[in-house]
Amino acid sequence: MRLLLTSDTHLPKRAKRLPAPLLDEVARSDVVLHAGDWADTGTLDLLESRSRRLIAVYGNNDGPELRARLPEIAYADIGGLRFGVVHETGPAQGRETRCAARFPDVDVLVFGHSHIPWDTTAxxxxxxxxxxxxxxxRRQPHCTYMTVTVSGGSITEVDLRRLPPR
Known part of the structure; x- marks a missing residue:
């Protein structure tokens, strides 16, 4: 099972549209997970229309329209794993311990907010x-998203995808 993970799209403030490689990946993915900070409902509408399955939350920059359509925290069973999606997890220091205590029944937690790619295990x-x-x-060298492969009840691959400069 192929997953696309994205967050902090901030449209149209940071860019006018989603990058073509990301949209191409939406078409190839079984599930798209978006960890908030959409900033506009048009992007949500687009991903809802193009995704086979969308699991999404709102972020701190999302207004009342998005908050009315999306939860703060989402949970989903995907390929034998229990996923949680949330926008904010707090400071990097202590994140693993804090999130393990907050999400004890989750195998994988997808989050955003910092714009800093992260892949660790508590x-x-x-x-x-x-x-x-x-x-x-922001302060990263590239804009990014992730693809994840789930097979046999475990993650078999995580790939951080770098986007070309705009």
Whole structure:
């Protein structure tokens, strides 16, 4: 099963549209997970229309229209794993311990907010993934998203995808 992880699209503030490689990946993915900060409902509408399955949350920059359509935290069983999606997890220091305590029944936690790609595993086995941002690299060298392959009830591949400069 192929997953696309994205977050912090911030359209149209940071970019006018989603990058073509990301949209191409939507078509190839079984599930798209978006960890918030859409900033506009048009992007949500687009991903809803193009995704086979969309699991998404709102972020701190999302207004009332998005908050009315999306939860703060989403949970889904995907390929034998229990996924959680949330926008903010707090500071990097102590993240694994804090998230393992907050999400004890989750195997994989997808989060955003920082625009900094992240892939770690807590001592409890919780995998934490932040795909960065496909439209706003901030202090990162590249805009990014992630693809994840799930097979036999486990993650077999995580790939951080760098987007070409705009």
């Amino acid at each position: 001592p409890t086995g919780l995998r934490l993934l932040n795909p960065g941002s496909p439209t706003d690299r």
